Amino acid sequence: MSVRLISRLDIKMSHLIKGVQMEGWRKIGSPIEHAIMYYEQGVDEILYIDVVASLYERNNLHDVLKGVAEHTFVPITVGGGITDLGAARSLMALGADKLAINTAATKNPRLLNELSDKFGSQAVVLNLECKSLPDGRWTVMTDNGRNHTGRDAVAWAIEAVSHGVGEILISSIDRDGSKKGMDLDLINAISKEVEVPIVVSGGCASFDHARSAIDCGADAIAIGAALHSGELSLVDLRSQLLEDDYVVRPVYGLAS
Numbered sequence: 001m002s003v004r005l006i007s008r009l010d011i012k013m014s015h016l017i018k019g020v021q022m023e024g025w026r027k028i029g030s031p032i033e034h035a036i037m038y039y040e041q042g043v044d045e046i047l048y049i050d051v052v053a054s055l056y057e058r059n060n061l062h063d064v065l066k067g068v069a070e071h072t073f074v075p076i077t078v079g080g081g082i083t084d085l086g087a088a089r090s091l092m093a094l095g096a097d098k099l100a101i102n103t104a105a106t107k108n109p110r111l112l113n114e115l116s117d118k119f120g121s122q123a124v125v126l127n128l129e130c131k132s133l134p135d136g137r138w139t140v141m142t143d144n145g146r147n148h149t150g151r152d153a154v155a156w157a158i159e160a161v162s163h164g165v166g167e168i169l170i171s172s173i174d175r176d177g178s179k180k181g182m183d184l185d186l187i188n189a190i191s192k193e194v195e196v197p198i199v200v201s202g203g204c205a206s207f208d209h210a211r212s213a214i215d216c217g218a219d220a221i222a223i224g225a226a227l228h229s230g231e232l233s234l235v236d237l238r239s240q241l242l243e244d245d246y247v248v249r250p251v252y253g254l255a256s
Contacts, residue, residue: 001197002247004220005234006045007038007227008201011061011080012052018225020177025051028228032067038227039072041234042251046076047169047201047222049100049127051144053081062094069095079127079169088115092123100169102127103142106149106156109163116164125167125199126160128153130186132174138186145173157190167197169222175203177225182213191217205232207240214246 009016009031016031028034035046046068050061061078069076078091079100088099099119105112105126115124129145130138130153138153149156157168170190172183182203191198197219204210205226213221226232241248 001219002044002249003214003218003241004044004199005042005238005248006047006077006199006220006222007035007043007234008047008049008222008224009034010049010051010224011064012050013060014064016228017051018177018228031064032071034228035068036071038234039074042238043074043234044249045074045220046072047100047199048076048078048080049144050078050080053079062090065091065094065096077125077169079125084111085114085118088119092119098123098125098167100125100127102129103147105160105163106140106142106151109159112160112163112165116166121164121166124165125169126157126165127169127171128157128160128190129171129173130183132183132186136185138189141173145176153186154189154193158193161194161196165196167199168194169199169201172200172202176201178203179205179226179231181205181209182218184212184216187213187216187218207237210237210241211244211246 011031016028017025018028075097077098077100078096082088083104129141131141132138140149140151140153140156175183187200199220199222200213200218201222204223210221238248
């Protein structure tokens with residue numbers, strides 16, 4: 001299976017934003033224009049997270065999703081505020097291919113079964129927001145890192161798979177926006193326990209960061225801050241992975 005390179009775009013209202021450890025958000029630009037730009041650079045998938053959706057109990061990505069789906073032809077994952085089948089259905093109808101679920105699933109794990117039964121397990125992604133604990137474990141957070149659940153991250157990942165999740169997005173709060181590398185211990189701990197694909201997010205800003213995450217069990221790398229700042233190039237990263245014999249999707253005709 002090819003390693004996937006994913007652009008992560010965090011959205012607040014109609015703005016693309018980025019912060020550090022899911023705080024101190026600043027506006028970056030248009031979430032539609034950035035997604036199209038990454039698509040033209042050969043990104044494998046696009047990930048949108050509405051960071052205030054659970055706070056306001058609704059997902060605000062409908063207009064963004066519709067605009068991007070009309071101009072890109074790669075899978076799109078959407079997360080934030082998906083609380084029931086109705087909310088999921090409306091996003092899928094506008095072009096979403098996968099649904100990333102966090103807060104609602106921690107309150108009602110059966111929602112994962114309902115979504116999987118309706119759309120297929122390949123369309124259901126557990127958005128696992130993790131924060132490290134002093135004892136070496138990780139706790140599950142919700143509402144974009146604002147609220148504690150008391151759940152153990154590894155145990156919740158295993159349970160979520162039993163409820164029909166087809167993919168897990170590991171979002172490291174500690175590494176988010178840091179550009180200092182990914183939480184390799186966290187990636188390794190979860191990848192050893194589940195057999196579904198693992199997408200990792202938080203801290204990737206170089207080829208070495210990506211390579212280390214893949215070697216620890218990541219099937220896909222979701223990159224935000226380093227792409228938005230131009231510090232990391234999708235074209236260069238793909239080229240370096242190919243040179244080191246990692247299996248990635250070849251993209252022809254792209255300028256380096």
